[in-house]
Amino acid sequence: MSEEECGDSPMEELLSRQRKEKKDLQAKFLAMKKTAKSGNKKQQKESGEEMIKMEKEMEERHKREVEEIKEKSGAAAPQEVKSGEKGEEKEEGGAFYKEKTTKGKNQKRMERKAEERKKQAAAASVDEEAAKTSMRTMEMKAVVETLLPRGLSLVDIPPDGDCLFHAVAHQLTIGGKECLGADLRRRAAAFIRSHKDDFLPFLSTEDGDILDEFQFEEYCVKVEKEACSGGQWGGEPELRALAETLQRKIEV
Incomplete structure (x- = not known):
């Protein structure tokens, strides 16, 4: 009895x-893949590598089995299925790994x-700082x-938020009158309080009220x-108050 009469041939059964x-x-x-996606990157990579290995x-093994059948029966080797047909199954095996590789490349590109x-921003910051330094240099030169x-000279005063009061105190000390910036703050505040009507028109909220x-x-x-205790920076009103209470001309 022939193989055809008995049913499928060994090659067909194998395929x-x-x-x-x-x-x-x-x-x-x-x-x-579903399990790997819920894990970390290491687990995902290991799963991808394992799938490629298994495939x-x-x-x-399939090639060896086909070769063995060919040797026994002399049957022709089966033609490879073109891409787009059942060959899509082959691509599916490493799809997860390929997807992760593509994502890795995109991540590196980003x-x-x-x-x-970041480098461009840093360079722009350097240029901006250089411009500020240049302007400050020109300003200091003019002063x-x-x-x-x-017959006057510049004196460095620490920019600690009390610099206006320290600067005035420094000049008074040179003139023979010892005082501290904290003392001048109290005197300025007292003068402003006692001359409320003179100062109030020049004091407003952030909204302009x-x-x-x-x-x-x-x-x-x-x-x-x-x-350092939450004090107000000194400005024009404070200079005016100091000039009045000290009876000195303050030139800015």
Whole structure:
């Protein structure tokens, strides 16, 4: 009795079994991918590598099995299925790993772009700082040129928020009158309080409204306090108050 009368030939049976094994492997890959996606990057990479290994081992085994049948029966080797048909199953095996590789490349590309933007921002910051330094240098030069003919010189005062009061105190000390910036704060606040009507029109909130009674007192308290304790920075009103209470001309 011939093989045709008995049913499928050994080669057909083998190919049928191999197709089933491929489908079973794809189902296993899907389950592995779902599990890997819920894990960390290391687990995902290991799963991808394991799937590629399993697929390769199965392909090699299938080839050996086909060769063995060919040797026994002299049957022709089965033609490879073109891409787009059942060959899509082959691509599916390493899909997860390929996807992760693509994502890795995109991530690296994004990181490179981010690094470039960071460098550009740093360069822009350096240029901006250089411009500020240049402007400050020009400004200081102009001040020095103004002071020299008058026999005056620049004195560095620490920019601690109390610098205006320390600067006035420094000049008073040179003139023979010892005092501290904290003392000048209290004197300025006291003068502003006692001359409320003179100063109130020049004091306003951030919205531009004139200070009410409570806000005015709060402002005076801040003038009294040093900057480290939440004090108000000195400005034109404080200079005016100091000039009046000290009976000195203050030139800015």
